[in-house]
Amino acid sequence: MSITVLSPSEIQAKLQEKSYPAQKSYLAMYSSWLGGIVKDPGLMMVPVDDHLVHRGDGVFEAIKVVDGRVFLLQEHLERLVASAAQIGLPLPMPMEEMREVILKTTAATGARYAVLRLYVSRGPGGFTTNPYDSVASQMYLIVTSYTPLADEKYLAGVKVGRSQVPPKEPWLAKIKTCNYLPNVLMKKESVDRKLDFTIGIDGQGFLTEGSTENIVLIDKNKNLLRPKLRQILKGTTMMRSFELAQSLLSEGFLSSIQEKDLTEKDIFEAREVMMIGTTLDVLPVTEYEGQKIGEGRQGAVSAQLLKLLREDMKQGPKSTPVYA
Ligand SMILES: Cc1ncc(COP(=O)(O)O)c(C=O)c1O
Secondary structure, three states: OOOOEEEEEHHHHHHHHOOOHHHHEEEEEEEEEOOEEOOOHHHHHOOEEEEEHHHEEEEEEEEEEEEEEEHHHHHHHHHHHHHHHHOOOOOOHHHHHHHHHHHHHHHHHHHEEEEEEEEEEEOOOOOOOOHOOOOOOOEEEEEEEEEEOOOHHHOEEEEEEEEEOOOHHHHHHHOEEEEEEHHHHHHHHHHOOOEEEEEEOOOOEEEEEOOOOOEEEOOOEEEEEEEEOEEEEOOOOHHHHHHHHHHHHHOOOOOOEOOOOOHHHHHHHHOOEEEEEOEEEEEEEEEEEOOOOOOOOOOOOHHHHHHHHHHHHHHHHEEEHHHH
16 A cells, blocks of 8 residues: 655545545634634644644633524633633633624624634644643634434433433533543433433432533422533523523522422432523423433423523524624
């Protein structure tokens, strides 16, 4: 076998030649390393010696654009800044500049619906674990098109099971790092078991979260409950939904809104269980480990929360217009 040493022009040609289905949704990438926006999916790249690649040394956010507005932009940026601070990762630019890059890169795609994936990496510089070998932290933003789940999924609900993947230690679970191997394995086990999601259980038997989503439930006394923020990521969608749910108290849908250590027993006895996250919104759980949950279809509160959240995305105070 002979292996060719490629010239830069051959490399560019080869990269542009390669294509695979997922690339169709890649609309734009901003790279601080290149100092600009890349629109050709084949050329959206990160240096291989960026510690993000070989050590998972970075933090990230996934953010949704709905009808030309970025939902919970400030909350995502604040969580990113907090995650970076926890691992001693300097920001490549001030938060306000990151916000501007996000809005301008999204605007450059012309898309009104999109998912933004924002990465702050330790940056290029050698292949060791030593973060001080990196030249400077970098920001990469990928804008992809967004296809919401079918309405039927929200009506029928999803199947969930118990994860066998050991949950992350509390300190790590609270940081949105690019070190997502346990989350990857949770997604893999749910796909392998033909489930939609699996849920982690901590050493004390308390529910943690899904691969990239939170779990919440309504008990038989109409209390809306979410796990304590001890060993889970503080989901922006969950927290916003809980704020919006206040309006359901006076309407009689709920009797209280609380945080609580939840167990599998709570799932089996719940009136409604929901998975909540950026790409899902509020998705009812209608089966857990093969047993029917609640009415076995979308419940009244799930429907109300989904409606409130979607209205909030379109016209609420927490959504930022891209095309001002
Ligand atoms: C581990 C984990 N839990 C929960 C969530 C939900 O958070 P958010 O609502 O901010 O998307 C995510 C989001 O990606 C996640 O990665």
